[in-house]
Amino acid sequence: MPKDLQKKLRERLNTKELDASLAGGRYQNHKDLMSFPDCGHKELKYEKWTPIMKPEFLSNESILDQIRQKDRYIHVPYHSFNGYIRVLREAAVKPEVKAIKTTLYRLAKDSKVVKALITAARNGKKVTAVVELLARFDEESNIKWSKRMQEEGVNVIFGVEGLKIHSKLLYIESKKGNIACIGTGNFHEGNAKIYTDYLMMTARPKIVNEVAKVFDFIDRPFSPFRFNELLVSPNSMKSRILRMLDTEIKNANEGKEAWVKMKINHITDTDMVAKLYQASKAGVKIDIVIRGNCSLVPGIANLSENIHCVGIIDRYLEHSRILIFANGGKPRYFIGSADWMPRNLLNRIEVLTPVYDEELQADLLRTVAYGMRDTTNGRVVDGKGTNAFVEGPNFRSQEELYNEYKK
Known part of the structure; x- marks a missing residue:
């Protein structure tokens, strides 16, 4: 870019001398380097660690019933994120499940999480998804899936003005006993392959009831709410x-x-x-x-x-x-x-x-x-x-x- 044009552009954008500026010919999406080919040099890549599917998620017994018996958890990416997907899919088809609520901060481009929520809505469940549109780098994916969920009958809430919703929550309302999942990371299949995060699944009434209350808090953030457990x-x-x-x-x-x-x-x-x-x-x-x-x-x-x-x-x-x-x-x-x-x-x-x-x-x-x-x-x-x-x-x-x- 010519110097005089760069100067005018800087003036219009109100940038300073110390602000970073890169030549236009440089590649800037360094995230793509994560999938760079090994060019035949396998020694340059980490040894493959296949995510482990915990036995309870492979069992023929209902995973929701197992959570009601004892708290369950996964620690991704050591454990497979498919364990959580199974929880969602089972909730989507079980007749006793009446409603599902979740927070969604980042969504994968081909989100199994959203597909399970859509299935639940099609099966007559009342599904609410609180989507954060201001999640850096994932705005496009979040907007796309939000529109798709709305088309399928999911109640999509776009957060709270002035309060970014960063919590990782799932609430399942069921006749057999309500269940909640609370995590440290995003419900995002891609993140779950490279970010270390815990996800706890519980039916403990005091915790589950307060997770439900958090969704009420999101709906009415300026109302007084008291939390004893969370x-x-x-x-x-x-x-x-x-x-x-x-x-x-x-x-x-x-x-x-x-x-x-x-x-x-x-x-x-x-x-x-x-x-x-x-x-x-x-x-x-x-x-x-x-x-x-x-x-x-x-x-x-x-x-x-x-x-x-x-x-x-x-x-x-x-x-x-x-x-x-x-x-x-x-x-x-x-x-x-x-x-x-x-x-x-x-x-x-x-x-x-x-x-x-x-x-x-x-x-x-x-x-x-x-x-x-x-x-x-x-x-x-x-x-x-x-x-x-x-x-x-x-x-x-x-x-x-x-x-x-x-x-």
Whole structure:
């Protein structure tokens, strides 16, 4: 582009000298490089890890009945996302199912999730889909599927003005007992192949009833709603997490067991950072597996020496959010959609659910522990950008998790 034309364009667009500008001949959709051919060099590709279909999702017994008996979960991409698709498909055809409600943040181009919802609507179920049109990079797909669902009789709601809906929820109303699914990641087949995420399926009445209440909250966001089980933003999630951190501080001061183990994408909220520093100074041991932005600096004497952070860059993008609090020897476990950023805690509808199933609790604890031990792909987050590897014997957390799930 000629210099004078570029100058005029910059003036019209109100861009500055430091704003990025690339020559028009450069390819910019780097996401396509993920499917770049190996050109005959198989050694350049990761070994194929086939997603595991858990036995309960292969059983001839109704998966909805199995969820009513015991909480179920999948941890993608180690587990197959088809387990969740089976839940949706069964709900779409079961006569006792009366209604299905779900939040949809990102939708695949050939979405099995949407096809199951359409099938449910055709079978006379009352189906509601809350679609976020402002999900970056997926706007086109979301709009296309929204129109298709509307044509098929699905009640499509386009979120709430001023509040992006980022929660990952499914609610199934059934004569045999209602069911809810709460996840850390998108109901998106493509994401489920490369993002690590948990999805919990439960029939526990207190949790299920509050998931139903979240949909009422989405419909009437400025009405007062109180949640006892779920942590919901912008309602009360932030204040409740701060209170749980205060409990750890109190227990540490009293000589009781006090620690926090967590896995998260970003920590930038100043109140959260300040509270973590306060907890560290009180003696609370804090382990964090973090993928992205981290505004706290671990390892500072008399401030954050009890905080240890590890970032993992491997074949899968670490995306799940896990919070575990010692709670004086009676640990509390949570999973959900929210990072510790102002936008998540104040400007989005996010949901964290408590986890009561002991099998899932153990799995969450193992995932965080393995992440902290990762010496092949885990880097110490120290605020200095040194990116030093975690020290110790060779240990690759994602490979070890996959091998455990294969047993």
